[in-house]
Amino acid sequence: MTVHQTDSPTFADPAASATSDPSAADRDCRRRPGLRGVLHSVRQKNWDQHVGDMEAMADTEGFRALRDRIIGLASMAPGERALDVGSGTGLLALAVAPTVEQVYAIDISAAMCRRLASKVLEARLANVEVRQASATQLPLPDGSVDVVLSNYCYHHLEDRDKERALTEAWRVLRPGGRLVVGDMMFRVRVTDARDRAVMTSIVKSMLRRGPAGLLRVLKNALRYLTGRWEHPADVDWWRAALPRAGFVDVQVHPLDHEGGIAVARRADPASS
Ligand SMILES: C[S@@+](CC[C@H](N)C(=O)[O-])C[C@H]1O[C@@H](n2cnc3c(N)ncnc32)[C@H](O)[C@@H]1O
Numbered sequence: 444m445t446v447h448q449t450d451s452p453t454f455a456d457p458a459a460s461a462t463s464d465p466s467a468a469d470r471d472c473r474r475r476p477g478l479r480g481v482l483h484s485v486r487q488k489n490w491d492q493h494v495g496d497m498e499a500m501a502d503t504e505g506f507r508a509l510r511d512r513i514i515g516l517a518s519m520a521p522g523e524r525a526l527d528v529g530s531g532t533g534l535l536a537l538a539v540a541p542t543v544e545q546v547y548a549i550d551i552s553a554a555m556c557r558r559l560a561s562k563v564l565e566a567r568l569a570n571v572e573v574r575q576a577s578a579t580q581l582p583l584p585d586g587s588v589d590v591v592l593s594n595y596c597y598h599h600l601e602d603r604d605k606e607r608a609l610t611e612a613w614r615v616l617r618p619g620g621r622l623v624v625g626d627m628m629f630r631v632r633v634t635d636a637r638d639r640a641v642m643t644s645i646v647k648s649m650l651r652r653g654p655a656g657l658l659r660v661l662k663n664a665l666r667y668l669t670g671r672w673e674h675p676a677d678v679d680w681w682r683a684a685l686p687r688a689g690f691v692d693v694q695v696h697p698l699d700h701e702g703g704i705a706v707a708r709r710a711d712p713a714s715s
Pocket residue numbers: 490497500501506528529530531532533534535549550551552555576577578579593594595596599600
């Protein structure tokens with residue numbers, strides 16, 4: 444699915460790109476042998492069924508504030524090219540498009556991509572390309588973007604896939620390019636004070652919604668116990684994983700809810 448192209452590099456030819464294949468997620472699963480592979484695929488969320496939910500979430504005050512913070516930290520200039528990883532229905536991609544030269548938006552879900560592509564057409568944005576692909580195998584050439592942005596995508600990947608995704612983000616950034624990621628950043632554990640506070644606050648806010656909230660708490664507990672919970676990593680994990688993927692100037696800021704923002708840069712050997 445492609446919406447407009449400029450002189451900037453375009454998404455890799457589908458024939459040459461494993462990730463342009465709609466079954467990219469399945470392919471990720473098949474790499475895991477035996478029972479682990481089967482369990483992994485059972486746990487995968489079918490994002491195609493959540494387009495409406497994501498659109499509603501992206502329209503909340505909290506997500507809009509996070510979007511503005513991420514975009515502010517990325518400080519993009521007019522001639523730059525940005526990649527939005529796990530773009531969903533376009534919270535970041537649509538907001539940055541008017542200010543940069545080119546936006547690439549990738550998401551594992553075909554339905555999210557279709558929704559975003561239709562919004563791009565509706566808004567007559569001529570510089571946004573949308574492609575169904577996995578964060579772990581980006582369909583872009585090495586060094587082809589100035590900025591990689593992402594919001595609330597990476598915590599849906601297990602840690603080893605997050606590491607692969609960060610290495611991919613590093614690969615597609617030009618030397619000197621920036622990464623800005625907003626995500627859920629805590630672990631479900633009671634030994635850490637911030638994690639404990641985050642969990643208490645989430646449970647309290649759900650319980651305030653009455654019986655529906657209580658049901659949600661129980662559902663989430665069940666998902667956690669059966670391994671169908673998301674995979675948020677804490678701030679310390681991000682501080683260690685980004686340099687492992689090759690990034691420098693790493694800063695990870697916990698926010699006053701469960702989220703955090705990570706900022707990093709691909710080193711530019713020419714400027715050191
Ligand atoms: C919580 S939504 C956030 C969407 C959007 N960034 C926003 O802030 O509104 C998470 C998105 O990540 C996408 N996603 C999940 N796993 C992915 C993967 N491995 N590669 C690319 N996208 C993925 C989902 O399809 C979904 O659109």
